[in-house]
Each structure stands twice: as C-alpha cells, then as structure tokens.
Amino acid sequence: MARRPTAEWLAEALTGALGGRLVALLLYGSAARGDHVPGRSDVNTLLIVDQADDALFAALGPAVRAWTRAGHPAPLIFTEREWRESADAFPIEYEDIRHGHRLLAGRDPWGGIAVRRDELRRQLERELRGKLLRLRQAYAALRDDPKRLAPVLAGSAAGFFTMLRALVRLAGRPAPAAAAPLLREAAALAGFAPEALDRLAAHAAGGPALRLARGDELPARYLEAVARTAEYVNRLT
Secondary structure, three states: OOOOOOHHHHHHHHHHHHHHHEEEEEEEOHHHHOOOOOOOOOOEEEEEEOOOOHHHHHHHHHHHHHHHHOOOOOOEEEEHHHHHHOOOOOHHHHHHHHHOEEEEEEOOOOOOOOOOHHHHHHHHHHHHHHHHHHHHHHHHHHOOOHHHHHHHHHHHHHHHHHHHHHHHHHOOOOOOOOHHHHHHHHHHHHOOOHHHHHHHHHHHOOOOOOOOOOOOOHHHHHHHHHHHHHHHHHHOO
16 A cells, blocks of 8 residues: 655655755644644645746646645645745744744745734734634524534634734743643633633644533633633734
8 A cells, every 4th residue: 555645755756846946845833843633633834936837836736636635735835935025914824834844845935034023913813803703603503503513613723723822922922832731821811711622622632522512611611712812912012
C-alpha cells in the first residue's frame, strides 16, 4: 500500500516541479505548533511563488492532486509580492503563522514583514463580532436540537482558539499552543469562565466528540465568552 504523502514529500515534489519559481513552502497551524490531532486537524501549508500564472498551476497539478487525494487541503498560494503586501489585510493569520510554522522548502519569507498592532486589534474585533453573530443565528435555530447544534459549536472551535491566541499576543504575552492553557490565559484577560468551555477545549485537543444534552449550559456560556472577548478587544487601545 502506498504511504500517505507527508509534508516533507510535498516539499520535495513541489521543489522538483517548480524549481526556482518556488520562493518558500511553509507548514503552519497545528501540525507545526505540535497540537495536531490526527484524523481531525488539517495539515496546512502555504506556498509563496514568483508569480501565479497558468504555467505554475500546470506544474503544481500532479503534486497537489496527490496531496488533496490524501485528505489534505491544497496549499494557500501567494506570489512573493502579494505576501509582502498583505500583512495589513490578514494580520491575525500572519501572526498566527509566524508563531507556529516550519520552513519546508525555499528561503525564510519573514524578513521585512511587520504586523501593526492597531490592524491586528481591528481585525480581531471584526472576526469576533462576526463569529458571535453567526453563533447566535445557530443557537436561535438549533437551541432545542442539541444533536445538530453540537457539531456547529465544535466546528467553530478552531477559529475561536485562533482568535484567543491573537488576543493573548495583543496583551503582550506568549500564547500557549494547547487549548486548555490558552483558554485559561485568554479567560483571565477577557473575564469569562474558562471551566464552562472545558469540553470545547477537550474536543479541540483531540478528546471525545462534543455532545450536548437538552438544557446544556455550554452553548450559552460559549456565546457569553465570545461576547466578552469581543468587548475586551473593543476596549483595547
């Protein structure tokens, strides 16, 4: 049986396919931070190239098809110019990748990349308030159907923990990679009760699938935590 492609396999395949057109290939997210959950977490990669033309995509095709057939998401693709000009558009993502990545191929792309604190704060507030609105929609529709509500909350957890890492960094502190200590660090800043979200953190860390009973307090406490976090970020200067 053929082995499932690894990140190192992808690096070798893309280096061979692109040659000098490859600027950098990064592994980022849980697989780079050390909190990857096999079968639940994605193996995320980011590819920086000289330019994104049709010849590039033709060259990428065989390696990326094999990679995605193995269940991995295709790499995010930036041109080198786009990478250098997009930190203001994606400050949360840039900082999260910067603090949790591994260079698989090419050269270090971080020289000269700076994320402004005010841009990070604005994006974080916008993302938190957007998440809160979407969660309230789901709660209004599914409050009496915990079986359908549970996967919605579980599916939102990864994004929420990304936001909590951004929050902790905004406060000038190192952000823990593991979900439980991250939750407690962020809760101490934003003023919500972390123990109410322990099951969500356990799920994010690879524990049992999230299940809800009728009258379960977790959904309401989760909404409260997101709202308090958004309010805290709004007050930051």
